[in-house]
Amino acid sequence: MSRRPEADYVVGVDIGGTNLNVGILPFAGGEPLAFRTQATEAQRGAKFVVDRVVRMIQEAMKEVMEANGRGPEAFAGIGIGSPGPLERKTGTVISTPNLGWRNFPLRDLIQNAVGLPATLDNDANAATYGEWWMGAGRGVNSLVGVTLGTGIGGGIVLNGELYHGAADAAAEIGHMTIDSTGRKCKCGNYGCVEAYASGPAIAARAIEGLESGASSVLLELAGDLQAVTAETVFEAVVLGDPYATEVMHDTAKFLGVGLANVINILNPEVLVISGGVTRAGDHLFDPLRTEVRRRAFRVAEQACRILPSGLGGKAGVIGAVACFKREKYGKV
Secondary structure: OOOOOOOOEEEEEEEOOOEEEEEEEEOOOOOOEEEEEEEOOHHHOHHHHHHHHHHHHHHHHHHHHHHHOOOHHHEEEEEEEEOOOEEOOOOEEEEEOOOOEEEEOHHHHHHHHHOOOEEEEEHHHHHHHHHHHHOOOOOOOEEEEEEEOOOEEEEEEEOOEEOOOOOOOOOOHHHOEOOOOOOEOOOOOEOEOHHHHOHHHHHHHHHHHHHOOOOOOHHHHHOOHHHOOHHHHHHHHHOOOHHHHHHHHHHHHHHHHHHHHHHHHHOOOEEEEEEHHHHHOHHHHHHHHHHHHHHOOHHHHHHOEEEEOOOHHHHHHHHHHHHHHHHHHOOO
16 A cells, blocks of 8 residues: 555546536545536547546646645545446446446546546445445445436445455446346346436336326426426425326335345445435435335344435545545555
8 A cells, every 4th residue: 555645635536427526625534625517428428528527627626726825746646436337456447338438448548637646436336435434324334325316326335345346346236126027227137226216217207107198297397298307306296296206206116125125135234325316305215215114124124224415416526535545545
């Protein structure tokens, strides 16, 4: 392991299918500085996304340097969280259905462009580690994190350490099969949790019901059938729309099936759920907890607290910094 650098900051990067987040943390941790968000726009190609991330990093570093009268030597490096599967040792994204990348050397492209050492980890691993370090899971030994967004990711912390598995592919919770003959997932499998409870899946299920004649304010809110999104469903739920509430309850049930399996296998102290879908609040969490109670072993369910993220949209950035520190210096 390297010695602790004489640097004050670490850059955190969180790459998602919808948004890119960049922020800078004091080395010891704390609130991200110069935090910024931009759309990923993955359809414009991998080079476009990397160039955008590099610009965001450079702008954030410049902001911090100017505010504190420091130079580039103030930065220890860059922690990157990306959808996977990926290979941490080589810094390569093996494949990511929501971005369309295959065998992509993400870490080195960013590292070389910015001129700082970098690490790469799964984005959901990073968010989970962030919650363990500074969020809803602070102080526990065992934690499972689930990120709900364009896709569904997962992370596992056991005895204070991220569990990566034999091929850096552990905790792909979104790709657990909950219906062997169910909906086709972007990964190519059928019946994955992600095919039912991710943001795009929620929208797709809502649209199917509207096409079958369901009555709802969703059309009024969206203006057009194909413009219905998971966010539209949340808005309709808040307005008390019965159909949108039914869609959300079904989402919670699908997710609850998968999470009951996770609780039965790992028996964690805390299960943290983060991402855009959690904006539904109790409309998601109440039926989710009910489904988990119905399916998980009682002793394991009672020992596990199911909590919303304590860090919100900054969990990935904070966790990417934690992953960088753990990999480069042996501790967070």
